[in-house]
Amino acid sequence: MTDGEMFAQVVFQLGPVEISNTVLTTWGILTLLVGASYWLSHHLQQEKPGRIQVLAEGVCIAIEDAIRAVAPNHVQLLFPFIATLWIFLVVANLVGLIPGLHSPTRDLSVTSSLAIIVFLSVHWYGVRDQGLKQYLWHYLSPTPFLLPFHIISEISRTIALAVRLFGNIMSLEMAALLILIVAGFLAPIPLLMLHIIEALVQAYIFGMLALIYVAGGMQTQQLRQKHHQQQKDPSRE
Structure with a gap:
């Protein structure tokens, strides 16, 4: 690993479009996930599931439980969206070990794209x-004067979402580079464990x-409707 490799490098061009190693790696991850999903969906066993199927089912159950804890009515x-996002992030963050x-996700353009997808998905x-x-x-509630603050909140949290993931993954790879430069390969196992733990934490x-x-964008309306119903019928809990 060299200093120049810490940033995305253009591999080839398709006309005016530059294809970087980040794009190629992302395409490879997407191809891997689509291929794995296709293979799993065509090799499901009900009576004697294999280890891979058991692992996949465990991951799905864990994601369902996480969604149910936050949005029990919309699991x-x-x-599909949350599971795809989580699985992609785990693989994308760990691929740096290869x-x-x-x-x-060390590229700000990728994390920004993911943050924009989340922003659009909320609405x-x-x-x-x-x-x-x-x-x-709800952007005009409880008063229209709060509209600018709602808009600023939406934009700021989207930017924070992109920058947080980018900064953590970039700093993780930079730390790995510095350790390898200073200590060589004297401490590969602790470095490997740090990378795995941090990659999983950031994906989570x-x-x-x-x-x-x-979930907040969906439940805000439900809370508002419940509040209005309670105002119309005070005896209703």
Whole structure:
């Protein structure tokens, strides 16, 4: 690993479009995940599931439980998006352990794209669950004067989501580079364990924040409707 390799490098061009090693690594991860999903879906066993199937089912159950703890009424709706995001982040963060490869999430363009996807998903799921009019109304509640603050909040948390993941993964790879330069290969196991733990933690944090943001956008309308119902009928709990 060299200093120049810490940043995305252009591998080739498709006309005016530059294809970097980050893009190629991301394409490779997506191809791997799609291929693995296709293989698993066509090799499911009910009576004697294999170890890979048991592991996959365990991961799905864990993700379902996490979603149920935050949005118990929308588990099936949110599962495809949150599960895909979590699995991609885990693989993307850990791929930096492979010699010659770097984690795509060390590139700000990748983390920004993921943050934008989360930003759009918050509104898409909110509109889908509550309707466009009902969803947009909460930006004017309890007073229209709060609209600028709502907008600033949406933008700032999206930026923070992108920068947090980028900064942590980039600093992790830079720390690994510095340790290898100073100590050589005298301490590969502690470094490897640090990379794995930090990669998993950052994937969990990003996915959980995305889940909280999406669930919050959907449940805000439900709380508002419940509040209005209670105002109309004080005897109703």
